[in-house]
Amino acid sequence: MSAPSARRSRPSARRERSEKARAALFEAAARVVGRHGYAGASVARITAAARMAQGSFYTYFPSRQALLDELLPKLGEEMLAHIAAAVSGAGDEIAREERRFRAFFEFLQRRPAFFRILHEAEFFAPRGFRRHIENIAADYRRALDRARARGALAHFTEAEVEPLVFLLMAARSYTSMRYAYAPGGKVRPPPEELVSAYLKLLRQGLDPPAASAES
Template sequence: MSSDTAATNPTSLAPKARRTTREARAEELRNKILAAAAQVVGQHGYADASIGRITEAAGIAQGTFYLYFESRQALFDVLLPHVGAGLLAYVRKKVHGAHSFLEVEERGFRAFFEFLRTNPGFVRVLNEAEVAAPVAHAAHMKLLTEHYVQSLQRSVESGEIREFEGKELEALAYVFQSARSYLYLRYVKGSEKTKKLPDWVVETYMKLVRNGLK
């Protein structure tokens, strides 16, 4: 068939269009199952996140679940990296346009806690994964840490960070990530008055970062 014929015959493009539509729908349904799983695990934990509960939350038949995941564990093994990618995308959007490492760090720090406010089940999905879905936990931590180290490395190359380099950057990434976790436990989850991280805590954290990275 010539290119002219193809251009004037829309049915010649139909198979590709159907495949594209089918693939898009499949991806949409898979994401729907993952979103439902995050919701159920966030509320009930991995142990009580049955396929029945997940499919009910997703609004699909249990048989449909097995078209996308061979087992509940297979779903759990990709759940945290999937939700974690959403966190990274959210933070990346918030730090876009920042002009210095300190600005990136403060924006990213605030964005992390903003994400938790709108995704309160994320912490449980993360914390229980170390036991219930170790493959997912390892993949998530690797992704998060690599992202953080890359940001630190750019700041070393620009001269903003002068006292740390090489393998020390990974250690720094874990220090900063750990701070987020424990500050969440104390000032967000453990607070009876607010679910928002107090500004003075952000300022204290940034004071430590600013003085520690001189």
């Protein structure tokens, strides 16, 4: 009985080692691209940062470009998981969006290299860039569809939901560009006036009703 059991465990152990090695290479690539950019992210630098032999890289990725194309979508999945955990338990749609917004900035503090990885990807890893944008948009769309199912966003037509997704994504992108990054590469939390302005825009729009304007 022990021999078949041992045979079954070997592929599982190999798979676990392979997943750990790939994770180490992703982590190393994030650090290297964050410091040197995609152009400076050589296999030698990535494997050195991962403390792996350079030749072993090709056991896990067919090419340097294959890893770089997967890097941003991988970080994007990590970001979505962080935001989902932050949103859990929020009371209403505005509270959910506030948590999403704050959680995005928190993720940037955890992953200060993300901004450079994202913006250089459009040119150096376009396949990964497109996948990342599609993944983020699809996740946001699902969130807004759930909100509509709860009776929120009733004033938006079905055709307007996708544009709304990209408007909200753009708000994160450009506000983080202005407010998140400090000299020296450090990432700051969002200033409260940014959060309050964002929430006022969501609640009242640019031209609130007279009753709201007077209050």
